[in-house]
Amino acid sequence: MKAVRFERFGGPEVLEIVDVPDPHPGHGEVRIAVRAAGVNPSDWKKRQGLMDEELPQTLGHEAAGVVDELGEGVTDVALGDRVFGFSAEEGAQAELAVLAYYAPIPPSLDFAGAAALPAAVETATRALDQLGVGSGGSVLINGASGSVGSAAVQLASARGARVIGTAGPANHEYLRSLGAEPVAYGEGLVERVRALAPDGVGTALDVAGSGVLPELIALAGGAAHVVTIADFAGAREHGVRFSRGDSGRALHVLGEIGGLIESGRFAVPAVRAFPLAEVAEAHRASENGRGKLVLVP
Structure with a gap:
């Protein structure tokens, strides 16, 4: 072959x-x-x-x-x-x-x-599982418009969580269509998120690796409530969990994603x-x- x-x-x-x-x-x-x-x-x-x-x-x-x-x-x-x-x-x-x-x-x-x-939904599900994202909770997803980020938005929404996602302005309407409340990334992120969620968020997921772990820690109330899949050095520096496949893969999502797609809850x-x-x-x-x-x- x-x-x-x-x-x-x-x-x-x-x-x-x-x-x-x-x-x-x-x-x-x-x-x-x-x-x-x-x-x-x-x-x-x-x-x-x-x-x-x-x-x-x-x-x-x-x-x-x-x-x-x-x-x-x-x-x-x-x-x-x-x-x-x-x-x-x-x-x-x-x-x-x-x-x-x-x-x-x-x-x-x-x-x-x-x-x-497979790779996008497994990575997103693994991180959401590690954060314990579920119904009634809230999660801030940094880098929400890419393949893993958009999967995480939809999967978190399907669990009943409130989702706030960072992206460039051109992708804000796209994030709304997936079930997220969009905010622009860059300087002033903490203030923009607190305008939507004055008390911060329950958890935060860093997909973009754009050096914002200190801001995510502040918004989520501590490093224990933050996971990154993209900033290995930052994770070590700030005491944040770095999610990787060799620590246990969320393979259960392969059997679950079809139902979400067919019901219109995952695009x-x-x-x-x-x-x-x-x-x-x-x-x-x-x-x-x-x-x-x-x-x-």
């Missing part, structure tokens, strides 16, 4: 489409014929040598497609079913991928939209698709922060 791989670190030009052996599912896993695979910032960070040291590397850990091989013990899906989820190992940006965690694709969703979901953001052969262009777009991207074999 064809797959994305690089054998040296560098710019997008080091990416290659190569032939690799077909994978096969293990116990409890399924193999899919990939119809779309997500592209994430971690992909170009790995390509640049900023995350993992081993070479060569194949890329991709979220995908959607059609089940074409079942692992031992799998009884919840059948050959030909449409599923999405996380790959067993890296390498989902390929013609075939083995998924270790998966769920049916909601009927109203296409493959590109489904492939854009999938616009997705830009690239052919697999144009993976270098997809990386360039990702490095420039241009929305949610997928590759289509």
Whole structure:
């Protein structure tokens, strides 16, 4: 099968489409014929040598497609079913991928939209779980208009929480459509949030990593009520929890998100698709922060 791989670190030009052996599912896993695979910032960070040291590397850990091989013990899906989820190992940006965690694709969703979901909704759900966001609570989301931020807004709203989200003015109406009360980021953030919530907020989630952890701590009443997914150095400096997948993933959301989508409580953001052969262009777009991207074999 064809797959994305690089054998040296560098710019997008080091990416290659190569032939690799077909994978096969293990116990409890399924193999899919990939119809779309997500592209994430971690992909170009790995390509640049900023995350993992081993070479060569194949890329991709979220995908959607059609089940074409079942692992031992799998009884919840059948050959030909449409599923999405996380790959067993890296390498989902390929013609075939083995998924270790998966769920049916909601009927109203296409493959590109489904492939854009796993990383964003798992990251958002994990952080909301760690903050204990629930009905009657309130959460300030810093960086609320991106793929993870917009997922966190909708998931927190679906839990019954009040959501205040920071974004540029051009995205304020978008945040309102998702259920958040928008505020502009930048100098004066604390005052703008207190104009909406005079007593501050119960919790705060930093998605943007824009150096505002002290302000979030002040608004949420202490570092224990703040989680960041984007500011590792700031988390250490200010005693804030840094949420990462190796501390326990919120995989339960894969089985829950379909119901929210079909009931109209979760809207999938616009997705830009690239052919697999144009993976270098997809990386360039990702490095420039241009929305949610997928590759289509």
